Amino acid sequence: MNIRYFAGMALLGVLGVFGCKSTKGKFEFIHPESGTRVAFGEVVTLKLNIPFNSIDSVVYSVDGEVIARKTDTTSVQLDTKNYGFGDRSLSAKVYAEGKEDIAYSNIVVLPGAAKNYGFEVVNRYPHDTKAYTQGLQYADGVLYETTGQPSMLDGIVTSLRKVNLNTGEIIKIEQPNEDFFGEGMTIVGDKIVFLTWEHNKGFFYDKNTFKKIGSFEYGNSREGWGLTYDGSRLIKSDGSNKLYFLNAQTGKEEGFIGVYDENGPVANLNELEYIEGKVYANVYGQDIIVIINPQNGMVEGRINLVGLYTEAEGRKQTDNELNGIAYDAKGKRLFVTGKLWPQLFEIKLIER
Structure with a gap:
């Protein structure tokens, strides 16, 4: 054996030591x-x-x-x-x-995969084409609606309305003096709770007189999008994948939950409606309503409303989003509409 052999063996030994250490x-x-x-x-x-x-x-x-x-x-x-x-x-x-x-x-x-639903149109009702719908609720046999005021559209104003379902006639309207973009609303007893978009504030109105009776500041949720009431607390969206829980009497934020389907977080949650224990939410920019379990944030259902109102029927490409969900609990009727839509639709869900 020569010296080069011993040197080679020594080198392999050193590499082996370092190799062993590196595998750790x-x-x-x-x-x-x-x-x-x-x-x-x-x-x-x-x-x-x-x-x-x-x-x-x-x-x-x-x-x-x-x-x-x-x-x-x-x-x-x-x-x-x-x-x-x-x-x-x-x-x-x-x-x-x-x-x-x-x-x-x-x-x-x-979560596991959500159920998928299509729809069948049961009835059509007239809807004000100057109503940039942000909040919608059926109560006392009529519709209550809030609208926003996109600056690029003339004659479209922020408002709180009481509307005849069958005729579309505005029974009562209040246009706030403050310069804010109106968003979602809901009814709590004899009060209407009305959100602003970017003003970091919500308002309480008297349901009968439409007069403002109070206000509240937002918490971690910095914007107002949709709002509903589950019988004990307010549930608010802000365009993220979160639902925020607010005290129904004070508007103070008390917690939140993230919303997920089988693909991940579901963002752009907009107008909300509480229906038989679940939260129905418009997904902004899509003709989709998701059905959310408010206990855990799971999307249990997905309603595909593509084709309900199309460009061929006069729908614009922008400022015409599906937005507005209302439910007649007694008659088990589900209503949907959109911003500046000429009709409000009563639909029946069909599981696919």
Whole structure:
């Protein structure tokens, strides 16, 4: 054997040592990979690469809350049914060899597929083509409607209205003195709650006189889009994928929930209607209404209203969005319309 042989063997030995060390890698999650989408109720295995010869402990957390403490390197099982939909932040902190290190990952918990619905038109009613509809509710045998005021459209004003369903006649109207863009509304007892878009404020009106009797400031939700009432609290949208819960008497924000379907967060939630325990929401810019479980934010249904009102029938490409949902609880009738639409439609849902 010659010197070059021994040198080669020595070099291989050194590379082997460093090779072995490099395979250890860093302290990190092996599973799940960051951003992994999982179905609600799925059990996810949390597995780490731990590059230490011995450890004192590993602490596992979800969204900052400790879920497990271990003194070995075995994996941990995470049952997603114990957590809400959306992004769940995962972390693991290891204590080993007199040091500590931390690893991060995340998963996105999504619900199962929503039911899909088509529609059948049951009745058509006249609708004011100067009503830039933002809020709509059926009560006392009539419609209550709020409208906005897009600056590019002449003669279209912010208003609060009481409307005859069958004729479209405006029975009562109030045009606020303040210069604000009107948005969604709902009825709470003898009061109407009326949102502004960007003024960070909502108003209380007397339902009979249409006179303003109070106001409230928004909280974390900085804009007003849609509003409904579930019998105990107000539910508000702001164009995001969140529904905010407000005190029905004061308007104070008390919490929120994220809205998700099988594909991820559902944003652009607009006009709202509370119907038999679910929140129906227009998706701004689409001819779609989603049916939301307000307890967990799950989209349980999706109503496709494409073809209800088309350009061939006079619908414009802009400023003509589907917006406005009302429900006759006694007659089990569902009404929908849109901004500047000439008709309001009573529809029946057909499951696909």
